[in-house]
Amino acid sequence: MSIDATHDRTVLPAAPTRELIHPLWVRITHWINVLAMTVMIGSGWEIYNASPLFPFVFPEAITLGGWLAGALLWHFAAMWVLAVNGFFYLALGIASGRFQRKLVPIRAAEVLSDAGKAITGKLSHADLSVYNAVQRLLYLGVILAGIVIVLSGISIWKPVQLQELTAIFGGYDAARYVHFLAMAAIVGFLVLHVVMTLLVPSSLRAMIIGR
């Protein structure tokens, strides 16, 4: 007994741990989304190359699938991962109150002020549990881009069976442009997101171990 008691004391943490920033469900859905998005974007670029909307194609080296059929197989497999994972993320984000607590309100004046501070290197990232106005805008924006990319993708996939949805995007051809622009918005976000992670490495730790 006494040995056990001594042993118990030795494993007690010496100091209170940092506050939990990202609950487990956020971290799991985040990293599943990283994988699904990587496959969707890489295969999507290969699919784009089969019939480009703009006068450029994506280099083969950064596409996934090897040829159109392979890219389509990847795209229509990873879409299930993306959609199911995204659904759980949105449902839990709303039900837990996390979105309401952390992503709103977004005020233009605060966004401009925080953006100015960010550019001049004066924006503090000391407290990772509170998002600044720029973060709130970008995180909410990328969630909306994610919703648009899924809905426009479904419009392109099923322009007859789900033609009412396709019509919302202005028809089949217009839905392809919406799908592409949503991808561009997400990729733009990703570049900034990864750069910020490199500048503030503790944010990466928080997304892995939660604290």
Added chain:
Amino acid sequence: MRKMSRSLKGPPGVDARLLIKDAAKLLPDPARRAFLRGGASLGALALLAGCDIIDGPSAERALMQVSYFNDRVQAWLFRPGKLAPTYSDADVTRPFPFNAYYPEEDAPEVDGEDYKLLVGGLVENKKSWTLDELYALPQETQITRHVCVEGWSAIGKWTGTPLREFLRRIGADGRAKYVWFRCAEGYSTSIDMATALHPQTQMTFRFEGQILPRKYGFPMKVRIPTKLGFKNPKHVMELAVTNKYLGGYWEDQGYNWFSGN
């Protein structure tokens, strides 16, 4: 614009499809293997946990299993009475694009005088049909959007006989699973019976009012606005009603079989 795949054109007089089939028996088909180049990367980790991610064939099998699952999802989504949107004459894409796995000058030349549509499988009357007999069937015109698997789309005006009217006349077993088509150039495809019986699925004899030109599939194509373009066979020589899955030219190379719009 890049074509749907690598050129699969064989030497003149050689059936490209048979050539490929033969080659596939002997050698790993680079086109089929190529899509696995990224297979050992991050994507594979996401999707193939539990599989040997370095093993190309197992990645391919896993992706094909998802594709078969997607066939079932699409069959479930398909509503027999849901019509593809129709357009006006002014919306027709002119010139309507030619697209095939061969250049336009290699499109098969079918002699309309000798032509006979062969009918087989689970039907009561296997008599073959001359063009005059086919032209005498009731005809309808549709202006619908052709959607290519590559992503582009074009609006065309097609005239012909609803396939379901033809299937009724030949006493086809409507409980059979598939209708399979064989084309003059060796192309083939197969569709589900629900799509075959869709009111807009058409045996097409005319494009924009003119006898179907060679480049669009003379003497007969099957126009299916509820499916991607490659499921709309041109130069159709034979049709069979069957319960046996017979795939198709592109489907056998990894393109999704159902490919519904």
